[in-house]
Amino acid sequence: MLQPLIDFVRDHYHTNDFIPLHVPVFGGNEKAYVAETIDSTFVSSVGAFVDRFEQDMAAYTGSPRAVATVNGTAALHVALRLVDVGPSDYVITQPLTFVATCNAIAYCGAMPIFVDVDRHTLGLSPKALAEWLEAHAYRDDRGLCRRREGNGVIRACLPMHTFGHPADLDGLLRVCTDWGLALVEDAAESLGSTYHGRHTGTVGDVGTLSFNGNKVITTGGGGMILADQALGKRAKHLTTTAKQPHVYEYVHDELGYNYRLPNLNAALGCAQLEQLDAYLTEKRQLAADYAACLAGSDVTFVTEPAGCRSNYWLNAVICTDHEQRDQLLKATNEQGIMTRPIWQLMNRLPMYNHAPAGELSNALWLEARVVNLPSGIRAGEEELG
Numbered sequence: 164m165l166q167p168l169i170d171f172v173r174d175h176y177h178t179n180d181f182i183p184l185h186v187p188v189f190g191g192n193e194k195a196y197v198a199e200t201i202d203s204t205f206v207s208s209v210g211a212f213v214d215r216f217e218q219d220m221a222a223y224t225g226s227p228r229a230v231a232t233v234n235g236t237a238a239l240h241v242a243l244r245l246v247d248v249g250p251s252d253y254v255i256t257q258p259l260t261f262v263a264t265c266n267a268i269a270y271c272g273a274m275p276i277f278v279d280v281d282r283h284t285l286g287l288s289p290k291a292l293a294e295w296l297e298a299h300a301y302r303d304d305r306g307l308c309r310r311r312e313g314n315g316v317i318r319a320c321l322p323m324h325t326f327g328h329p330a331d332l333d334g335l336l337r338v339c340t341d342w343g344l345a346l347v348e349d350a351a352e353s354l355g356s357t358y359h360g361r362h363t364g365t366v367g368d369v370g371t372l373s374f375n376g377n378k379v380i381t382t383g384g385g386g387m388i389l390a391d392q393a394l395g396k397r398a399k400h401l402t403t404t405a406k407q408p409h410v411y412e413y414v415h416d417e418l419g420y421n422y423r424l425p426n427l428n429a430a431l432g433c434a435q436l437e438q439l440d441a442y443l444t445e446k447r448q449l450a451a452d453y454a455a456c457l458a459g460s461d462v463t464f465v466t467e468p469a470g471c472r473s474n475y476w477l478n479a480v481i482c483t484d485h486e487q488r489d490q491l492l493k494a495t496n497e498q499g500i501m502t503r504p505i506w507q508l509m510n511r512l513p514m515y516n517h518a519p520a521g522e523l524s525n526a527l528w529l530e531a532r533v534v535n536l537p538s539g540i541r542a543g544e545e546e547l548g
């Protein structure tokens with residue numbers, strides 16, 4: 164499996180140089196749009212590209228409203244505020260995620276509760292969620308979901324669409340409805356992925372995207388809140404210092420944030436979004452080619468869940484055991500092909516190792532076996548050197 168895989172990656176990227184996991188490619192209107200912001204002097208917190216990026220992203224995802232932010236973590240922080248997550252609350256999330264998911268919960272003064280993932284989606288498991296709630300939570304006479312231990316309010320559930328593969332949103336929505344929990348989707352990795360035809364991040368109460376440099380498209384740094392009109396309006400208010408519109412007075416009516424995406428970054432985003440569909444086509448083909456290359460080997464290539472369309476942001480394999488995982492990581496990295504293990508589980512990090520956690524056997528199983536393979540878009544032939 165190892166040598167054919169290495170040969171395949173070298174052949175696909177057509178180079179003997181180092182092959183990164185995922186790097187941005189700028190082959191469209193990026194330079195023209197960024198130059199336009201400089202020429203106009205509107206490089207900062209207001210400008211036509213911010214409005215256009217928000218409108219284009221709302222249209223692309225089918226979200227009633229899209230609000231641009233300075234990064235995906237800030238988007239997630241405000242998304243949780245939108246569903247009233249506050250100090251001493253709890254938010255249920257998955258241990259198998261990037262640290263930003265948990266950090267956003269902590270920024271609200273809330274604490275994560277870790278519940279297991281499903282092996283076929285890599286995302287939060289509705290079954291594990293329901294079981295944890297049955298055993299550890301109750302609904303009070305106002306309908307609030309509370310922990311049996313200490314009576315703290317569990318405000319929301321925050322699944323993440325791992326590597327672009329949608330979590331089981333119908334299942335999660337059902338459990339959240341039963342228990343009075345808000346559903347916030349961390350769709351940072353899944354721009355372009357759909358769940359039963361609906362864009363990820365638009366199924367729950369609110370969703371968030373990231374345009375960091377390693378994501379499907381980038382604004383340098385940036386993020387987006389996807390919400391309905393009412394929550395979207397409030398998101399805009401909170402992310403722009405909670406300033407009331409006035410011709411000249413400074414009236415800030417609550418604690419807000421300076422989480423605006425600069426126009427300079429939005430210009431990059433508009434140009435990148437124009438190319439997203441082409442990127443997704445190329446990524447889908449690469450995933451199919453990886454699957455074909457690995458067919459018949461003992462590693463399992465991770466494919467989109469039934470009824471979903473994944474953006475295949477980062478291709479992933481599940482090794483038979485930890486030893487094979489290490490062999491794969493060592494052989495590829497030694498040969499200049501960047502591969503990476505999946506994240507360490509969040510419940511082991513010093514900030515979160517006191518947080519409540521359910522039984523996490525699938526997360527542990529995946530943590531020991533999953534490896535990401537190079538997944539970036541190829542640059543134009545003239546840039547290949």
Ligand SMILES: *Cc1c(COP(=O)(O)O)cnc(C)c1O
Binds near residue numbers: 264349374386
């Ligand atoms: C990238 C990412 C984010 C947001 O990251 P930013 O760098 O702040 O844009 C949040 N959650 C997950 C799972 C991510 O992968």
